[in-house]
Each structure stands twice: as C-alpha cells, then as structure tokens.
Amino acid sequence: MRIEPFGLERWFAAYEHEAEIMLAESGIRSLAADRFDLDPGVLDYVIPTNGDPEFRASVGDRYGRSADEVLFTCGTQEANFLAFLSLLGEEGAIGEDGVGSGSHAVVVTPTYQALHSVPEAFGEVTRVELAAPDWTLDPDAVADAVREDTAVVVVNNPNNPTGRNHAEATMRAVYDVAVDHDAYLLCDEVYRLLAESPRPPVASFGAHGISTTSLTKAYGLAGLRFGWIAGPEAVVDRAWRWKDYTTISPSLFGQHVAKQALGRRENQILAENRDLARDHRKRVADWIDRLGLDWHEPVGVNGFITVPDGFSDAESFCRTVVEEESVVLAPGGLFGFPDRFRLGFGLPTDELEEGLVRVRRVIRDHGGP
Ligand SMILES: Cc1ncc(COP(=O)(O)O)c(C=O)c1O
Structure with a gap:
C-alpha cells in the first residue's frame, strides 16, 4: 500500500x-472558545466509544436515520478515512445482496485530495472530472465509469476547491447510478450548511447513501475535531470496528461543545x-x-x-x-x-x-x- x-x-x-x-x-473563521461551556467533567473516553447514544440519535434525525446509523469521529477526515477502509479495505460485500463489494471507487474530481488519495491507497480509483468553467457534474459520466467491482461513488458537495453546489436532482441521479450498480454513494458534505438553501444530505436519500461531515467548516469549530458518518448500519458498524484502531472514541471536549453548537445556538x-x-x-x-x-x-x-x-x-x-x-x-x-x-x-x-x-x-x- x-x-x-x-x-x-x-x-x-x-x-x-x-x-x-x-x-x-x-473554512469559515474560527469561533472563540469562551462562547461555550468548556467543562465536560472528568476527562474520560467518550463511552460508548461510538458517541453518546442520545446525541447520535439527534444527529441521526437530521438524516432520517437512527442512533446506530451514526458514528462520531475526529473530524470529516477520520469519517472519510474509516468509510474508505470499511468500503475498500476489506474483502466481501458490506450490505445485503452484495452491496458495496469490490475495491474500486469512482471519485468526482477536482476535489479535496483525501477523497481520492485514500481510496487509491486501499483500492483502485476512476476519476470523473467536473466540467469547467461551471464545474457541472454529469451523472452519465459517472455511469460510464462505474464497474462491476465498484463499491462506492465519491462526491464532495458543495465542492472544494470549485465551490460548485450540485443540484439535488443531479445528486439523486448519481445516487440512482450507485443503486443500479450495487454501490454506495458517499458524499462529503462538510460545506453543506454554508449554503443559503442547503441541499438534502445524501444519507437521507436511501439505503445506499452515506454522508460525512463535521463542525469544522460551516460552524467555524475546526479545533473540536468533531465529525461523523451517517449511513447504513452495516457501513457504520464496520467503520466503528476500524475506529477501535485509529482514535478509539471521539474527543470528549469535541462532543461536549458539539452538543451546544448543534443545540439552541445552532x-x-x-x-x-x-x-x-x-x-x-x-x-x-x-x-x-x-x-x-x-x-x-x-x-x-x-x-x-x-x-x-x-x-x-x-x-x-x-x-x-x-x-x-x-x-x-x-x-x-x-x-x-x-x-x-x-x-x-x-x-x-x-x-x-x-x-x-x-x-x-x-x-x-x-x-x-
Ligand atoms: C472536503 C473536505 N473534507 C474534509 C476536510 C477536513 O475536515 P475536518 O476538519 O472536518 O477533518 C476538508 C478540509 O479542508 C475538506 O475540504
């Protein structure tokens, strides 16, 4: 590797x-720490290590998903990393009926490097380029790139570096391509809530949708290192198994402040x-x-x-x-x-x-x- x-x-x-x-x-400039209560009590791991169940349930609600379909991570970076490990780094299908089997990914580029370099390390990547100057995403080009061994299609929406925010209809068309090929659609949505009218998250589209995000970019809270994966339980479970070997649990400070930032102050x-x-x-x-x-x-x-x-x-x-x-x-x-x-x-x-x-x-x- x-x-x-x-x-x-x-x-x-x-x-x-x-x-x-x-x-x-x-991202957006960082918020001052003194806007928040900074005392989480004793400095333990977060237990259970996938995150506070009640808080996961409330995050899951944003996607029409349950607490067991959410894993808290150290930022979007860890969320993506664990998702790619789970989808491409292990043999065999993840979901029922062979969904997610194979070690090939289709990645829409240009994009944040981690979204193609990490899949390239674990498997094989075919890139689909956004069309300049408006950086449009063509679902037919994604369909042409998908193979029998494609486990996941990867999009970043809104996109870094172009700032293009693909329409819901486009994202649903790409989702349908993933469904037709027994693959997942993973969307890095870390910029989603900076939009004036945010698109619905991909994890809310159905059984093949995975959303990753964090409080880094839209909230101005990079230092919390707090993010998550929301998606099918089989994927989230496998990612949690890998997380035992990366960071064990999310940051306790991160979770403590994230509860406030996603609460009435949001x-x-x-x-x-x-x-x-x-x-x-x-x-x-x-x-x-x-x-x-x-x-x-x-x-x-x-x-x-x-x-x-x-x-x-x-x-x-x-x-x-x-x-x-x-x-x-x-x-x-x-x-x-x-x-x-x-x-x-x-x-x-x-x-x-x-x-x-x-x-x-x-x-x-x-x-x-
Ligand atoms: C698309 C994208 N995903 C993930 C990250 C990393 O985010 P986090 O701080 O949540 O790990 C960045 C940072 O630039 C990014 O642009």
Whole structure:
C-alpha cells in the first residue's frame, strides 16, 4: 500500500507558519472558545466509544436515520478515512445482496485530495472530472465509469476547491447510478450548511447513501475535531470496528461543545457564518471583476480563480505572492488545475481586505491592472 503525500498540507507546512496572512484556509473563521461551556467533567473516553447514544440519535434525525446509523469521529477526515477502509479495505460485500463489494471507487474530481488519495491507497480509483468553467457534474459520466467491482461513488458537495453546489436532482441521479450498480454513494458534505438553501444530505436519500461531515467548516469549530458518518448500519458498524484502531472514541471536549453548537445556538451560529460568507463573497467577486479574472461564484468560502496574466502557472503566482507579500494562496496544480488558484475568504474581514490589497499589489507589480 502506498499513500500520496497530501500536497496541500505540505504546501501549507512550507509557508503557513511564517506568513502574515492565510488566504487559503477553506473554512469559515474560527469561533472563540469562551462562547461555550468548556467543562465536560472528568476527562474520560467518550463511552460508548461510538458517541453518546442520545446525541447520535439527534444527529441521526437530521438524516432520517437512527442512533446506530451514526458514528462520531475526529473530524470529516477520520469519517472519510474509516468509510474508505470499511468500503475498500476489506474483502466481501458490506450490505445485503452484495452491496458495496469490490475495491474500486469512482471519485468526482477536482476535489479535496483525501477523497481520492485514500481510496487509491486501499483500492483502485476512476476519476470523473467536473466540467469547467461551471464545474457541472454529469451523472452519465459517472455511469460510464462505474464497474462491476465498484463499491462506492465519491462526491464532495458543495465542492472544494470549485465551490460548485450540485443540484439535488443531479445528486439523486448519481445516487440512482450507485443503486443500479450495487454501490454506495458517499458524499462529503462538510460545506453543506454554508449554503443559503442547503441541499438534502445524501444519507437521507436511501439505503445506499452515506454522508460525512463535521463542525469544522460551516460552524467555524475546526479545533473540536468533531465529525461523523451517517449511513447504513452495516457501513457504520464496520467503520466503528476500524475506529477501535485509529482514535478509539471521539474527543470528549469535541462532543461536549458539539452538543451546544448543534443545540439552541445552532441557528445563530450558522446565520452569523452565512452572513460573513455572503459579505466576503461579494467583496471577492468585486475584486475579481476589477482584476479581469474569472471564477464560478462559489457556495462556501473557497473560490477557484484563474491565474492572472504574467505568471507561468499557479505555483509561480502563489510563490511570488507569499515571497513578496507574505500571503498564502493555494496553487490549483494541487487539484490538477495549474491555471487556477484557490482563495479562501472565510477569514476575519480586516485580514481578508488586507490580503486582497497585497495580492492585487503583486499582480500590478507584474504588469496587471
Ligand atoms: C472536503 C473536505 N473534507 C474534509 C476536510 C477536513 O475536515 P475536518 O476538519 O472536518 O477533518 C476538508 C478540509 O479542508 C475538506 O475540504
């Protein structure tokens, strides 16, 4: 087994610590810890180790699923990892009637690297590319890529890095492809609740739907490391068996604060975060217009923007920006598109404004408008 180094994390490791402005973070700015009660009592494991049953039941309600169809994890990253291990890393079908057998995955790209590199480590991957410039997803292309040994189709909706939010009808058409081929559809929905009108989650579509998510991006609570898998009990059970070997239980602090964030404060937190995302999206859209650049106006707080003239590719542009102005952007080559860069606009407003001024200065100094 071989795992590709995580390109974006390695890029951040090289620059993020020293740089003054981080304009490549993909989530909304973090909330202050003192908004929450931070005392969970004694510092034990979470017991049972798949998460508080009552809390799992209330999370399951969001999908029309039971407590046993939810596993709490350390972020979406662990949720995806355990799901892929369960779906691709073991022999034999998971569900009844042979559902989920095989070690092949169809992954819709460009996307967050973990969603194709981890399946590639455990099995074989066929990619289906979203069509630029609007990053449309073609269910027929997914149907063409699916094989007899496909265990899972993987989509990230809304998508990182493009910000494309596929319509419910499109996602249902992809779900039908998975059903027709005895495969599961796994959707990473970590940005879902940043949308003004969130799409229904895939785990609510039926027996073949698996949703993964966390409180990281839409809630601004990355430090909790709290997420989950919601889906068929057979998949969730198998993921729990693997979790015994990764993190045993979710974080107790994470669960304690997550209960508050998903309780009566939830609407307030999400409204604040969507307001920030809307305001910042407009500021970035104006900036892009002034510079004559292009993007698909995104849901969430990531824009996938064309590289300005005067630079050979995104990597040379992003290196120049960090070296001359101490601002970190993400080169699109890390997502397979060297003519784009990803700009994250979820950070505090004054930092965003300062970052945009600095990047514009680099573009101007290299012959741009
Ligand atoms: C699509 C996607 N999934 C998962 C993650 C990781 O999220 P978490 O902090 O919940 O592990 C990210 C982070 O950028 C992401 O963009």
